[in-house]
Amino acid sequence: MSLAKRIIPCLDCENGRVVKGVKFLDIRDAGDPVEVSKRYCDQGADEITFLDITASSDNRETTIHTVEAIASQVFIPLTVGGGIRKLEDIRMMLRAGADKVAINTSAVLNPEFVKEAAEKFGSQCIVVAIDAKQVSLPGEPLRWEIFTHGGRKATGLDAVEWAKRMVSYGAGEILLTSMDRDGTKNGFDLALNRIISEAVSIPVIASGGxxxxxxxVDGIVEGKVDAVLAASIFHFGEYSIPEAKEYMASKGIVVR
Amino acid sequence: MNRIVVIDYGMGNLHSVGKALEHVGENISLTITADAQKIREADRLIFPGVGAMRDCMAEIKRLEIDELLKQAREEKPVLGICVGMQAMLSFSEENNGVDCIDLFPGRVKRFQANLSDENGDRLKVPHMGWNEVTQTAAHPMWQGIANNSRFYFVHSFYVVPDTSQENSAKIVGESSYPLPFCSAIAEQNIFAVQFHPEKSQNVGLQLLKNFLSWDGEL
Structure with missing residues (x-):
């Protein structure tokens, strides 16, 4: 047997509650993040990702308390993202009990931040979150660019080149979200995941769709990723983590 | 009162291991410190670590933690975790070569680049996620943990103990990625693991619980 592929439920949180938007717009309430994390951990989730999508920074305290509460009850790896802008933000999250932090917009605005963070805290706790959107037209070779601000702002950065650059800066893992698929329930952007996963030496987590x-299964087999992240299919009880693992195992994927 | 010290030499997140110990421990007093006196007084030591070996060893030497661990080897149970385990060997290939504590003869090597699995898919480094640990020798620390249980790993380097010498560590756990590597060693009062018990849910918590009651005897 070998290393298991990971299933990571993702908690998008706003003002201390789990929410999940469709294409970042339609917000539905899915519960208390501590209870939800505990439930997923008990069900056999391999990691938990907690993304703070609260727009203002006034609620940092809420986020830190939530992370502390999750970390004192959940003994699997916990990644925290959203609003990580300074080394001090990382230090605070690690101190609160996070094992890794996800850096998104700040990496685009200041790529050196990723380098500093990896040097300071070690690559193992630096996840670079990449939001990519297809920009090639039908008939053209496939091409994706990095977008920020919830997919509204183009940066002109090529997604594959950006991923490679982030690896050379010391990222330990890539959380790759397709902005075209996020919230659609149409499946991962497999071509995007595959091209990036094959281009980098570090683990890639597929997200969105x-x-x-x-x-x-498609994400692992065709997208060639090391882990799959999902939110709404688990939050609203459509599927449980054990069902997901059983199904993946039946398709020949090694799971815990 | 079971006095536990998590040795803090400034490298990485010690809160996870502290929280996990508090969760499983009854009647424990937990201190996260580098203070030599407190380390000497403790009943049990946890020696964790993350980050680059050169920085780790610089702090370990500056704080004289290497000497305290050599003493502890004879006196009280020590649990090494991840880079803490690696630092116990003689030498690491990380950062162009770093001399380590040398509690046990052996080297720390990096996983090869461009490894692939049986399907030909690229294996990523760091080795990150849940992998099986085969218990290659019986040990009180494995009590209540099924053989080949999966633990959480995140590392790019692994230990290759030299088991031929008198003060060698014994390999008590093995994993594969894709070739077999040593994931747990033991000798006298020391037990050390490459994986993170504090992040390995029930099996990891069981290992920590075992540590709290292990008296260092085999």
Whole structure:
């Protein structure tokens, strides 16, 4: 047997509650993040990702308390993202009990931040979150660019080149979200995941678009990723983590 | 009162291991410190670590933690975790070569680049996620943990103990990625693991619980 492929439920949190938007717009309430994390951990989730999508920075305290509460009850790896802008933000999250932090917009605005963070805290706790959107037209060779601000702002950065650059800066893992698929339930952007996963030496987590269990399998088998992240299919009880693992195992994927 | 010290030499996140110990421990007093006196007084030591070996060893030497661990080897149970385990060997290939504590003869090597699995898919480094640990020797620390249980790993380097010498560590756990590597060693009062028990859910918590009651005897 070998290293298991990971299933990572993602908690998008706003003002201390789990929410999950469709294409970042339609917000539905999915519960208390501590209870939700505990439930996923008990069910056999391999890691938990907590993304703070609260727009203002006034609620940092809420986030830190939530992370502390999750970390004192959940003994699997915990990644925290959203609003990580300074080394001090990383230090605070690690101190609160996070094992890794996800850096997104700040990496685009200041790529050197990723380098400093990896040097200071070690690559193992630096996840670079990449939001990519297809920019090639039908008939053209596939091409994706990095977008920020919830997919509204183009940066002109080529996604594959950006991923490679982040690895050379010391990223330990890539959390790759397709902005075209996020919230659609149409499955991962497999071509995007595959091209990036094959281009980098570090683990890639596929995100954005999971609507059923076959999508998780497709991400691993065709997208060649090391881990799959999903939110709404788990939050609203459509599928449980054990069901997901059973299904993946039945398709020949090694799971815990 | 079971006095536990998590040795803090400034490298990485010690809160996770502290929280996990508090979760499983009854009647423990937990201190996270580099203070030599407190380390000498403790009943049990946890020696964690993350980050680059050169920085780790610089702090370990500056704080004289290497000497305290050599003493502890004879006196009280020590649990090494991840880079803490690696630092116990003689030498690491990380950062162009670093001399380590040399509690046990052996080297720390990096996983090869461009490894692939049985399907020909690229294996990533760091080795990150849940992998099986085969218990290659019986040990009180494995009590209540099924053989080949999966633990959480995150590392790019692994230990290759030289088991031929008198003061060698014994390999008590093995994993593969894709070739077999040593994931747990033991000798006298020391037990050390490459994986993170504090992040390995029930099996990891069981290992920590075992440590709290292990008296250092085999």
């Amino acid at each position: 999971v609507g059923n269990l076959q999508h998780l």
